[in-house]
Amino acid sequence: MQDRANTFGYWLRRRRKALDLTQEALADRVACSVFSIRKLESDERRPSRRLAERLAVTLAIPAEERREFLEAARKLRSASRLALAVAPLAAADPPILPAAQPATTATDNSPFVGRGFEWALLQRLLERLPQGEGRTVLVEGEPGIGKSRLLRELARHARERGFPVLATPCYEIERTTPFQPVIDLVSRTLDSLPSAALAGIAPVSLAELAVLVPDLRERVAGLPELSNDYPEVRQARLPRAVDQLLELARRGRPAILMVDDIQWADAASAQLLQVLARRARERPVLVVYALRDEELDTNEPLARLVESLRRDAGATRVPLQRLGPEDSASLVAALVDSRLAVPGLPERLHRESEGNPFFLTSTLQSLNAGETSLDQPATGAAGWLPDGLRAAVRVRLAHVPQAFRPVLEAAAVLGRRFDFDQLLEVRRQPEVELLDALEALVKRRLLREEPEGGIYDFSHDKVREVVYRDIGGARRRLLHQGVAEALERRDDGHERDAQLAQHYEQAHQWGKALRHMVLAAQRSQALFAMRDALHWFDRALALDAAHPDAADPGRLLALREQRGAARAQAGLTQGAVEDFRWVVEAALAGGDRARSLHALAQLGMAYRRADAYDEATACLTEALSEWRAMGDQQAAADTLYHLGTVAWSTGRNDRAIGFHGQAVEVCERNGLQGLVAVQAWHGRGESHFANAEPEAAIACFNRSLVLARGIGDRSYESENLMMIGHACVGAKGLGDYPRALAQFDAALEIARAADLQWHMGPTLLGRYHVLACTGRYGEAWSGIQETLRWLESLAQVRYQMIAFDFAGHLLLDTGRNALVVEQMERGIALSDSTGIQFWRPALQAHLAIARCRLGLRVDPVAVRALLEQTRGAAERYLLVRCLDALAELLLADDDAQASLQCADELLQLATSGGLRELEAVGRRWRGEALLALGRLDDAQAELSHAAALAETIGRVRLVLDTQSALARLARAMGDAAAAGRHAAKARTGEEAIAASLLVGLPLTPADRAASAR
Helix, strand or coil, X not given: CCCHHHCHHHHHHHHHHHCCCCHHHHHHHCCCCHHHHHHHHCCXXXXXXXXXXXXXXXXXXXXXXXHHHHHHHHHHHHHHHHHHHCCCCCCCCCCCCCCCCCCCCCCCCCCCCCCHHHHHHHHHHHHHHHHCCCEEEEEEECCCCCHHHHHHHHHHHHHHCCCCEEEEECCHHHCCCXXXXXXXXXXXXXXXXXXXXXXXXXXXXXXXXXXXXXCHHHHCCCCCCCCCCCHHHHHHHHHHHHHHHHHHHHCCCCEEEEEECHHHCCHHHHHHHHHHHHHHCCCCEEEEEEEEHHHCCCCHHHHHHHHHHHHHCCCEEEECCCCCHHHHHHHHHHHCCHHHCCCCHHHHHHHHHCCXXXXXXXXXXXXXXXXXXXXXXXXXXXXXXXXXXXXXXHHHHHCCCHHHHHHHHHHHHHCCEEEHHHXXXXXXXXXXXXXXXXXXXXXXXXXXXXXXXXXXXXXXXXXXXHHHHCCCHHHHXXXXXXXXXXXXHCCCHHHCHHHHHHHHHHCCCHHHHHHHHHHHHHHHHHCCCHHHHHHHHHHHHHHHHHCHXXXXXXXXHHHXXXXXXXXXXXXXXXXXXXXXXXXXXXXXXXXCHHHHHHHHHHHHHHHHHCCCHHHHHHHHHHHHHHHHHHXXXXXXXXXXXXXXXXXXXXXXXXXXXXXXHHHHHHHHHHCCCCHHHHHHHHHHHHHHHHCCCHHHHHHXXXXXXXXXHHHCCHHHHHHHHHHHHHHHCCCCCCCCHHHHHHHHHHHHHHHHHCCCHHHHXXXXXXXXXXXXXXXXXXXXXXHHHHHHHHHHHHCCHHHHHHHHHHHHHHHHHCCCHHHHHHHHHHHHHHHHHHCCCCCHHHHHHHHHHHHHHCCCCCCHHHHHHHHHHHHHCCCHHHHHHHHHHHHHHHHHCCCHHHHHHHHHHHHHHHHHHCCHHHHXXXXXXXXXXXXXXXXXXXXXXXXXXXXXXXXXXXXXXXXHHHHHHHHHHHHHCCCHHHHHHHHHHHHHHHHHHHHHCCCCCCCCHHHHHHHHC
């Protein structure tokens, strides 16, 4: 038994009495009911976080004890749930993952019958969990068929086996409130874990969880603030954070996750539940989701979710059928009052209920209570709310004392689940009267009280439905208005906008309904629950159309603009276009030119987010023209930067150079120092970088870096450092690898501290590329592949192209030419499918080199065309790679003179731009071509220079290649000793590369043959 002297309730009561406060006085001071204080002091209920804080202030809890006081309030919930829901575990193995009982139905005290096949299947799946065989099961059926009962039996059986169980239901009233069932799952799991255990989860993941459960920030200090700049990243990160939490709590043991009534899960929760199911296949976790199959034909999101669960998670569907005559007879025999057990009763009730367990037990309860008679004629109509069931429920309701009916009606308007305080605020009647009414309704099994106390639920949603439908229209509107006003009086109203919107809409309070619809949409958008956000924006616009007086024209413009932004964020480009176009035209018609241009720029950026660059360019060009006509220099500079970024992203660096140069010129001429100047200098640096001018690029990045630090912009601070790192690597920059690594590490430190996830991908890739170039190939390969998978999950196509490029360099360095072909073809196919040409020439150059090394015919003409394409677009950072590839291909094609010409151009570009590594590459190919032409002395000079540069830079593969070429040259010159020395250095390089490959990158026979050649 729990030591009462250590409980929160005891502490609360002792402190209240020390201050000579009555329960009524304390309740009044902290703005809650006396009933709540009684429940808290008896440890039958936990306070909300805000109520606990108000209690701490009102009771003058000393500062040094306040944290302990709040922790005790939190532990109350954990202890009560654990005592009720979790099977005992060893003393050294504290219980985790508390199981919440699914909603109780009228069948709670009935025998468990008619589910032999389904029960055997679930038992088999439980037995396989210790062997690591996870599975997802979908329990389907009509309302009242026994889905919740089956889940409860499974939870009981799992706890008897010692398996942790985590379960939660979804509620219809919360179906448009983002993440409600997920919040419940996360809250229950967090309650079961000590704060110290949370150190096993990354701070960024904990910060994501704290968005759902704000109390977490009180338990874990120093969590990073999250950036909303790149919503795709956060959308992908939240499921991983929830998964990490559940895995931490499971601690390697088999576990059960159950969610009832997923047809009422909001869209964001449905997506996360899908992820959890998919990952269950890799672990000893049994995921069981229950749903009403009646909604599959009309609820498209539910149908998509079920199909996805079957396809991606391998879910097994378990449809529940109605009971047969024998099972119905068993229920009747167990539940019917002996006075009513007359011949033919089981058959009659089976016909009346048509084998639906809830309908059957509901009728039996009505008979046992004397609320209906066996002589009453059966109605026998079928359907989801058949006349027979409606009649049975109405008979039971008819026997409810009239004084209690308003309580039941108010509860029906509140929703399936409600608490005492909510109902008290709506009813505004004495607590004792309300408590008497609730106790009477619980005894009649119309309601039930949850074990923690003060929380009530209808015995079945069909009972609530009958009660709700029978309320008159005028009275229903008044009740909805009363519920909405009561919700707004609660201190956590900002989290209830979805419910407020629905209640005010039902109350015909159109203005208030519209306001809360917009707030609900914005809250959903902040949580990146985009389908829910769009649902509310759509409803708000539909309400405005039906009731034009609910919003003024300016508010309607803002609403369309907000929906456009949400649609663009969700990737619904066409819908975003429609909204932004509408705003542009409406703003122009209303004489609001600035708003029209702002919407036009948003339209362009929406296209850019969707990688629809032609459309983005058209919108931004039009906006630029208008800004210039208006004389808004800052807006013009900003638009020029975005135009330059679009051009650079589409492989038109020649145009990007012009746009970014103009943006910088506007900023300098007008003394602009804010974000627009930071962007302009950064964009100019990118265009210099793409034109193989790394020193000029670094100067621009440093200027942007100073400006970014001046305005405290951590995002551009990190991005400028990252780009300096890229300008220092050898394939496209200075060949200063120590400096590059230092820049990447500095950029990563800022990105991680400030949660700048958008910068993580290209920064990590740059860092891994440095590791590969300096000989740490195995570590680099693992990192590139892991980052690529992450980028694929985020659909960040441009950064995936960078990953494929760096993978190509690494694989060519290590002689894995067959794998190069496979990887480059993947990257090129991605480019084809998306229309994104970003860095594509580099992939095509890698592919040509690999095919050549595999002994396959490669047409140099095609590579020359690629070369001219990059030349025309002023993309020298890709042109040098094409020259490198063409020099090798021509040499392999025995055209040493043409190869020499390519090497000369490469060398000229490298020396003019300070590209030391590319200078070494150019001299290497000059030496190779001169060797083929028999000009041995000239070849020796070039190759020796190239080898010295490679050694200085620390480029491992280039050292190997130049030493191999020098060995061949020495043999051609008849200097065996020199040939031996150079060959030994080459072998040392080969051994170092082989030793670094800690992951499996096997050589194919074709690769071995190419290596031998």
